[in-house]
Amino acid sequence: MFAGLAFGWLGPVALLGWLALRPPIAHVIETADDYLDAAHALETASRLDSQGDWADAIELYHYIADRWPDQMPYAFACIREIHGKQDLAR
Numbered sequence: 001m002f003a004g005l006a007f008g009w010l011g012p013v014a015l016l017g018w019l020a021l022r023p024p025i026a027h028v029i030e031t032a033d034d035y036l037d038a039a040h041a042l043e044t045a046s047r048l049d050s051q052g053d054w055a056d057a058i059e060l061y062h063y064i065a066d067r068w069p070d071q072m073p074y075a076f077a078c079i080r081e082i083h084g085k086q087d088l089a090r
Contacts, residue, residue, distance in 0.1 A: 049081075
């Protein structure tokens with residue numbers, strides 16, 4: 001509730017303050033070999049994508065496609081979606 005009020009009252013200043021003060025985004029797992037199943041790796045890749053860490057998400061999706069071939073179509077679809085977001089951001 002406070003965040004909504006702050007954004008309404010202060011506009012862009014509140015947004016910049018929130019971006020500066022929010023907790024850092026930590027990777028859930030340090031190395032790709034630590035993933036035991038595709039679901040956990042896909043969840044982390046999706047989280048990276050939603051947080052704007054597109055390069056890391058793409059790298060993890062490539063790893064997922066290599067390690068779990070049954071997930072390859074989904075991983076490549078996600079990569080194409082990220083590339084579309086990157087094109088729009090330019």
